Amino acid sequence: MNAERTSTRTLLARISGPEARTLAQVLRTETVGGSLLLLAAGIALIWANTPWHDTYEAARSFVPWPGGAALGLDLDIAHWASDGLLAIFFFVIGLELKREFVSGELRNPRTAAVPIVAAVCGMIAPALVFLALTIGTDGAALRGWAIPTATDIAFALAVLAVLSSHLPTSLRAFLLTLAVVDDLLAITVIALFYTDSFHPGMLAAALVPLALFGLLVQLRKTWWWALVPLGLLAWFFVHASGVHATIAGVLLGFTVPVLARGNEPTGIAERLEHKWRPVSAGIAVPLFALFAAGVSLSGDRLASAVTDPVALGVVAGLVLGKLIGIFGSTFLLAKFTRASLDPGMSWWDLAGVALLAGIGFTVSLLIGELAFDTGDPRTDHVKTAVLAGSLLAALLASIILGARNKVYQRLEKINSD
Structure with missing residues (x-):
């Protein structure tokens, strides 16, 4: 009897009507955001490879507020984009994560098990592939182990939306849930492994505006003139603590209640996500890409990147590592639990999605900047590798999913x- 029940378990089952509508709304936003992200990255690459490439570097290194040195805020435009604007991106991720755990796919342990296992293995395998290709180099190169572990949800969903006019909805839900868990793991990695100098007093001070922000949203007080200053204050203290400032966005998102009360049509988390997702997808992430993706593709630099084990490890990790980790773990999970895919799906579908998860871009570029110093040649090599690996993963996924x-x-x- 138990064996029969086990044998009828279904992996990546079809999702319900309300969840399908929510997914469709997210996909529409991410498709536009992914298109803007691609446009910004293209502009950055063209700008950095024209006779006016010096103006690109001048724009990236421009410090708009030199007087902020006393507060540690004399950041150039590139750092304001990665430390400041991406905090909005991570705030939306925080809202999305909490909503998934409270009322979404991840609230049910049995449903959540497959994408969680796939996401964890989809981060471990790329890291192992990277380490295998860089183990013989100097120790500094190993700091890039986390670069190929991230999935860019905007890019991946944008590509899938273009290809998936007839693909199963459950496949898109799997990718979205996988990317959400992947984001949570990436946030943890950044906080634990890419914090060079830590000041616990400043981090403790961040708890005050965080607590006040959380209190207001719990009381259903969404006054922008109160929440925005509290959010900025929390960001400042987290930045001053040495922890990457984008973590403040996640923590703020986690304080927001998900479930609606009384006569509320939707919860506050959904309303704030609805307001801030367009800002994240339409402004914050594209501007980050504009100032992060510009890398010279001249013959000499390209040749040095191709021979750099770090760059090769990033490309192999994004393409092979993600495929092995996500597809392999899901396949083994099906074998050991005697589960089967939804009757309307194929393992080729899952292979295509696993390759699609190899589009690292935003978070991979961010981790690359944290792993290596600005003057290190590996910084440019990583950018080239992230672009090449993401493009190759998207191309291979497009071939498979387009055919399917x-x-x-x-x-x-x-x-x-």
Whole structure:
């Protein structure tokens, strides 16, 4: 009897109507955001490889507030984009994570098990691939182990949305949930492994505005003139503590209640996510890409990147590591639990999504900046590798998922006739 129940378990089962509508809304936003992200990255690459490349570097290194040195805020534009604007991106991630754990796919342990296992293995395998290719180099190179572990949710969902006119909805839900867990793990990695100097007093001070922010939202007081200054104050103290300032965005997101009360049509988390996601996807992330993705592709620099084990480790980690980790763990989970895929899906579908998760971009570029100093040649090599690995992963995924989409399209036509 138990064996029969176990054998009928379904991996990546079809999702319900309300969840499908929520997913569709997220996909529409991320598709636009992914397109803007791609446009910004393209502008950065073109700008950095024209005769006016000096103006690109001048723009990145411009310090808009030199008088902020006393507060540690004499940051150039590139750092304001990565430390400041990306905090908005991580705030939205924090809201999304909490909503998933409270009322989404991750609230059910059985449903959440597959994407969580896939996300964890999808980070371990790329790190191991990177270490295998860089183990013989100097110790400093090993600091980049986390670069190929991240998935760029905006890019990945944008590519999937273009290809998936007939792909199963559950496949898109799996990628979204996988990317959410991946983001949580990436946040943890940044906080634990890429904090050079830590000042616990400043981090303790950040708890005060965080607590006040949380108190206001719990009381349903969403006054922007109170919440925004408290958020900025929390960001300042986290930045001063030595922990990467984007973590403040996640912590603020975690304080927001998810479930609606009384006559509220939706919870505060959903309302804030609805307001701030366009700012994140349409402004914060594209501007970060504009000032982070510009790398020279001249012959000499490209040749040095190709021979750098760090760059090779990043590309291999994003493409092979993600495929091995996500596809392999899901396949083994199915074998050991005697589960099966949803009848309307194929293992080729999952392979395509696993490759799609190899689009690292935003968080991979951020970790690359944290892993290596600005003057280190590996910084440019990492940027080149992240772009190349993400592009290759997207191309291979497009080939597989494009072919699978045609199969589902033909099946739909046959069933309708």
